[in-house]
Amino acid sequence: MTTNDQLNIRQGLSGSSNPNPYSEFTEFSRNQIKEYNTIFKKYDVDNNEYIDQMELKLMMENLGVPQTHTSLKAMIREVDEDLDGMISFREFLLIYRKAAAGELKEGSGLHDLAKLTDLNESGDVSQ
Structure with missing residues (x-):
């Protein structure tokens, strides 16, 4: 992989270093994205805009x-497109995209995470 390839991965598919989740994840409503962001922020304990391994551990234990x-x-490797060892909010949304597409193995950690933090039709977390 060349340096340019790695840079393009880090910048995301939209070519921007901070892609707009509303335009990239059109399969989700604005309300759903806001709710997913609320879940993400709840477990981003150090507020660095990433969920690291320890924060993911806490999330899974709480679930x-x-x-x-x-x-x-x-779990991190499966969605970590920029290879930084953490889950950004964009990568967090990828979990739900993969779940909706049936791309997560039943019983896997990411499948459980998506299932246990799924949003109901009104956009609220159904736990």
Whole structure:
């Protein structure tokens, strides 16, 4: 992979370093994206706009599906397009996109996360 390829991955598919989730994730309503952002911010304990491995560990424990160290790393790797070892909000939304498309293995950590933080038809978290 060339340096330009890595830069393009870091900048996201839209070519912007901070893509607009409303225009990129058109399958979700504005209300759904706001609710997903609320969930994301709840677990972004250090407010650095990323969910790192420890924050993901806390999230999964709070959801009642604790994961091993290896599983947490695999969960991050599955959506970590910029290869920084953390989940950005854009990458967080990818979890729900993959879940809606049936691309997450049943019983996997990301499948459980998406299922347990799924939004109902009104856009509210259904737990």
